[in-house]
Amino acid sequence: MNRRDFSKHILMLGIGVNAGSAKGSKGRTKNQLRNYYEEPAKKLPVREFDVAIAGAGTAGVVAALAAARRGAKTALIEAKGYPGGTVVEGGTALHSFYNLWKAFPGVKKRQVVRGIPQEIIGRLARAGGTTGHAEMSKGYDFDSVCTAIDTELYKLVTFEMLDEAGVFICVNTLLTGAIKEGSRIKGVITESRSGREAIYAKSFVDCTAYGDLSAFAGAKYTEPNDYAVCNSIGVANVSMDKYYEFLKSHDAIYQQAEGRRSGKDGQIVRLQGRTVNLPAGFRDQSRKIGMSTVTTTVHDNYFMFIKLNLRMPVSPTNRDEVAKAELELRRRQAKAIELFREYVPGCEKAFIARTSPRLNIRRGRLITCDYDIKLSDVLEGRHFDDDVMAYGFHDSAPRLQIKNGGTYGIPYRALRVAGIGNLLVAGMMITSDHDAHMSTRNTVSCMGQGQAAGTAAALCADKNCGTRELSYTHLRKTLEKDNVYFES
Ligand SMILES: Cc1cc2nc3c(=O)[nH]c(=O)nc-3n(C[C@H](O)[C@H](O)[C@H](O)COP(=O)(O)OP(=O)(O)OC[C@H]3O[C@@H](n4cnc5c(N)ncnc54)[C@H](O)[C@@H]3O)c2cc1C
Numbered sequence: 001m002n003r004r005d006f007s008k009h010i011l012m013l014g015i016g017v018n019a020g021s022a023k024g025s026k027g028r029t030k031n032q033l034r035n036y037y038e039e040p041a042k043k044l045p046v047r048e049f050d051v052a053i054a055g056a057g058t059a060g061v062v063a064a065l066a067a068a069r070r071g072a073k074t075a076l077i078e079a080k081g082y083p084g085g086t087v088v089e090g091g092t093a094l095h096s097f098y099n100l101w102k103a104f105p106g107v108k109k110r111q112v113v114r115g116i117p118q119e120i121i122g123r124l125a126r127a128g129g130t131t132g133h134a135e136m137s138k139g140y141d142f143d144s145v146c147t148a149i150d151t152e153l154y155k156l157v158t159f160e161m162l163d164e165a166g167v168f169i170c171v172n173t174l175l176t177g178a179i180k181e182g183s184r185i186k187g188v189i190t191e192s193r194s195g196r197e198a199i200y201a202k203s204f205v206d207c208t209a210y211g212d213l214s215a216f217a218g219a220k221y222t223e224p225n226d227y228a229v230c231n232s233i234g235v236a237n238v239s240m241d242k243y244y245e246f247l248k249s250h251d252a253i254y255q256q257a258e259g260r261r262s263g264k265d266g267q268i269v270r271l272q273g274r275t276v277n278l279p280a281g282f283r284d285q286s287r288k289i290g291m292s293t294v295t296t297t298v299h300d301n302y303f304m305f306i307k308l309n310l311r312m313p314v315s316p317t318n319r320d321e322v323a324k325a326e327l328e329l330r331r332r333q334a335k336a337i338e339l340f341r342e343y344v345p346g347c348e349k350a351f352i353a354r355t356s357p358r359l360n361i362r363r364g365r366l367i368t369c370d371y372d373i374k375l376s377d378v379l380e381g382r383h384f385d386d387d388v389m390a391y392g393f394h395d396s397a398p399r400l401q402i403k404n405g406g407t408y409g410i411p412y413r414a415l416r417v418a419g420i421g422n423l424l425v426a427g428m429m430i431t432s433d434h435d436a437h438m439s440t441r442n443t444v445s446c447m448g449q450g451q452a453a454g455t456a457a458a459l460c461a462d463k464n465c466g467t468r469e470l471s472y473t474h475l476r477k478t479l480e481k482d483n484v485y486f487e488s
Helices: 003-012 058-069 115-126 151-164 212-216 240-249 280-288 319-343 375-379 434-440 443-463 472-481
Strands: 046-048 051-054 074-077 130-138 145-149 168-170 174-181 184-192 195-200 203-206 233-236 253-261 264-273 302-306 351-355 387-391 408-411 423-425
Touching (some): 058 115, 058 203, 058 443, 115 151, 115 443, 130 264, 145 151, 151 168, 174 212, 203 212, 212 423, 240 264, 240 302, 387 472, 434 443
Parallel strands (some): 051 074, 051 203, 074 168, 203 423
Antiparallel strands (some): 130 253, 184 195, 233 302, 253 264
């Protein structure tokens, strides 16, 4: 193998040619790649399914439920020990099941994402694991509702739902490769403590957030690296009411929502501070560690998410740069706790109750699909002749928002991976335009995309056809029957 092939191969492995040689971390062992070991060929045991879904995160859980409930024999492959993905590790609340009606006087309140995503919230509510769709009383030009969740109950409830639907759930299982046959995927390779296996299926859905399956299958992609990475923490032994008093005393309340908290309705469940009004020590230090003042909660004495952000010099598919970022983020988490203890009454004995197993990012690889949703599609509230859902939230509101508090459509073609006959994607790996992605990547959109992709994959498997041969009329009718909303 010549030098150029060597570099290319290393990039495909996501390692990076300078792996281990970067300066700056005292004591970090340098370990440059110099050589190759040729793996001997090996026979792998094969399991066969109708549909295989990679990633049991925000979109993948819904995709698997949709596929299995359509009667498809469905496998779900997840690297961690639980389902949920970024929804239980990333941000503040689920955005948004509704249109932005409050910011547009006279516009009707409408729930625009229903179906399986709403069913999950209903189950979670019965388990005491959500604020419900809590209405914003301040900052409602950003969103009209805020749906906060108990992250641990979300993992349990979705796990149970997958089990009840008969999904073959492979947790603690890493998807490590794709087996191609022409322009179709024949199977995927997985690794777990039970060993390496091949999973064959008729249709595949990539919900890995980073597009691992698509990349392994040779799909085209880009990596813009245009966001900070983040490891959010859950902070316990705090007081939501006292945090409210703290922000109020500095005239710093920017966002607020009321909902169900510790079993009581009408409680404050979301707060965001105007950092500029806060005491200089807190303000300056929190900026330094990339800490956001926004939090939500389902419990009186718990902040479900405090976000610590960090800009990485390269895309987080680079393992060795990620190692440095993981360490720095944990330093920032510790510093965040010190700040809360020092400055915020009621938080003197705060501690970290949850961290994410690994850093998160708002987008890693972006997979090239048959259509790339544009910002104008979102802002103009455009609908397509192959819509698979409607969506009505934009993360940059009020700067960017959908015309007249309406909705836009996500077309089926935006979920079909270009050049591959039986692969769909759902989640944060679609939409290359940064500002359009600020809408499509939100949790509730990813969940809706999951229902669409899982349903389509099951129908394709049933008809033994590729994703481009599927009858849209059939797909649309099925989604409507399953309570998906389409109105503009
Ligand atoms: C810091 C942060 C804050 C955010 N805040 C908000 C917010 O407040 N509100 C909001 O609506 N949205 C928010 N978002 C956006 C939203 O959370 C994400 O865009 C969305 O959850 C992504 O869903 P997904 O299904 O694409 O990926 P994920 O939910 O990340 O799911 C991907 C899953 O695939 C698994 N996986 C990956 N690779 C493999 C592999 N090779 N083998 C097996 N399994 C694999 C992962 O373990 C994971 O479970 C935030 C995002 C971040 C990062």
